[in-house]
Amino acid sequence: MHDAVYTAAAVGLIALMTALSRALPYLLFGGKRELPPLMINLGGALPPAIMAILVFYCLRGVEPAVFPYGLPEAASVALVVVAQVLKKNTFLSIFLGTVCYMLLIRLF
Amino acid sequence: MKSFRFALIQVTPLLFSYLFVGLAAGLLLHAAGYGVLWAFFSALFVYAGSMQIVMVSLLASGAPLPVVAAMAFFINARHMFYGIGFVDRFRAVGGWRYPYMALTMTDETYSVLCSVQYPPDVDGNKADFYIQLLCHLFWVFSCTTSALIGSLLPVDLSGIEFSATAFFVTVVVNQWRGCGSHIPAVTGFASAAVFYFLIGPDNFILPALSASLVALVFLRERVAGEKKRGAPHA
Numbered sequence: 001m002h003d004a005v006y007t008a009a010a011v012g013l014i015a016l017m018t019a020l021s022r023a024l025p026y027l028l029f030g031g032k033r034e035l036p037p038l039m040i041n042l043g044g045a046l047p048p049a050i051m052a053i054l055v056f057y058c059l060r061g062v063e064p065a066v067f068p069y070g071l072p073e074a075a076s077v078a079l080v081v082v083a084q085v086l087k088k089n090t091f092l093s094i095f096l097g098t099v100c101y102m103l104l105i106r107l108f
Numbered sequence: 109m110k111s112f113r114f115a116l117i118q119v120t121p122l123l124f125s126y127l128f129v130g131l132a133a134g135l136l137l138h139a140a141g142y143g144v145l146w147a148f149f150s151a152l153f154v155y156a157g158s159m160q161i162v163m164v165s166l167l168a169s170g171a172p173l174p175v176v177a178a179m180a181f182f183i184n185a186r187h188m189f190y191g192i193g194f195v196d197r198f199r200a201v202g203g204w205r206y207p208y209m210a211l212t213m214t215d216e217t218y219s220v221l222c223s224v225q226y227p228p229d230v231d232g233n234k235a236d237f238y239i240q241l242l243c244h245l246f247w248v249f250s251c252t253t254s255a256l257i258g259s260l261l262p263v264d265l266s267g268i269e270f271s272a273t274a275f276f277v278t279v280v281v282n283q284w285r286g287c288g289s290h291i292p293a294v295t296g297f298a299s300a301a302v303f304y305f306l307i308g309p310d311n312f313i314l315p316a317l318s319a320s321l322v323a324l325v326f327l328r329e330r331v332a333g334e335k336k337r338g339a340p341h342a
Contacts, residue, residue, distance in 0.1 A: 007167055010176045011146065014163055015153035017180035018187075019211050025191030026198070026210045035196055041328045042321070043193030044335075045292045047222040048283040049320040050189055052296030053313060054215060055280060057186075058273040060309035073273075080274045084281040094121045097274035102267035 072104035111231045115238030118224055122216045123246055125272035128265055130250025133160040138255045140168045147255030151248040155212060159183050160251070182314075189317045190218040197221075201233045212240045216272060223279045289334035295323045 029035055035043075059077075062070040080097035087093070134147045137160075150160050162183060166176050190213050198209045213221075217240055224239070226232040284293055299319040303312040324331065 003170075006170065006173075007142070007146065009173060010167055010171075011150050011154070011163070013173060013177045014159060014166075014180040015150070017177050018154050018156050018159055018184045021181055021184035021187040022191065022211050022213050023207075024188045026195055026207075029192075029195045030199060030210075038325065038328070039192060039195070041332065042324060043196075045289075045324045045328060045331050046189065046193055046321065048280070048287055048290075048293035049296030049299075049324060050317065051219060051222070051276060051280050051283060052293050053300040053316050053320065054219065055273065055276050056297075056300035056304060056316070057215075057313050058276060060304070060312070073270075076270060076274070077277055080277045081281055084278045085285075090275070090278045090282075091121060093278050094271050094274040097277070098124070098268060098271040101270040101274075105267050 068104075068108040072101055072108060075104060076101035110229060111234040112238050114226070114230045115235045115242060118220050118235075119217075119239055119242050119246075121271060121275050122220065122243065125269050125275075126216065126243065126246050127250045128268045129157040129272075130247050131254040131265075133157060133164075134251040134254030134256075136161060136164045137251075140164050142167070142255075144252060144255045148248065148252045151251035152244075155244060155247060156184055156187075156214065186215075186313055186317055187213060189321065193222065197236065201237060205237050209237060209240050212244045214243065216275070217243050219276055219279045223282055287335070288337065289331045291327055291331050291334065292320075292324060295320050295327070299323065 029039055055077075059070075059073055062073050064070045076097045079100050080093045083093040083096050084090070130151070133151070137147050137150070138144075142164075150163060154160055154163065159180060162179065166179065171179075191210060194210075194213070198206050201209060220239055221236060224235075226235060280293065284290065287293070296316075299316040300312065303316040303319065306312075307315060
């Protein structure tokens, strides 16, 4: 069986490092002082950039050179965009996109 | 109760992807021979989907602890960027909830929190907390349950994880239409694309996030100017 001490140490370390990655901005800027204006500025400008990168991150497993050439992902993302622009209903857009994706990966 | 119900509605679209990824993480751990307690504790204290999936292979191969620590920080380093806009917002909540909210920020909760708009009768601080709490509890539930049952659901749910991608796309669309300046979104797309093609799919996210951060520091005057004038193409 697995060595419980090693497993506990490894899981503990992973939890600690994950917590550190989340805590860093608060440790750096979360003191009693006012937030530097540059950070306030960035706080407003960063989210759209981060969300755009996150979409790429979610689709990183797509292989455009291999059948089906990322078409299920492309079609489903396009459907979400169109639905969201036309109807502005987040639930509907997610539902349509996910059903479309689940169907397409079964068909191809 | 109103803020709780509002929070629940906000996170509902994400619960499907949490359910599926949590199931996958719990099942992997179970298949590698680890008991349900490990699934419970890692869901509670690590609370990061891709990290918990990588964790199984690290544990199973007996990777040296320094390697484990370095991998964990590297895989999760994108979280650093999420906190930047939330220091003041979470600090305002105060008490034990402040560190709890800082430590439970995920890709999913970040996307909810930076796109949510609270109606005037909802307490934003409370609802922020409930959003974080509900996602965390649901994650612990799905990881633990699947490690306990240890077998796949009778229905084939593969592909349901796309609901997270779809949610992120709706946030991008909403931000594109709502934000006075398109510079941040274009910066994000451009740096993601550049580093995706330069470095490949596995490691592009940190350089892309860093490049966007630097670019937006330099472009901040223009972004602020465009925001004041209102949406350029709306």
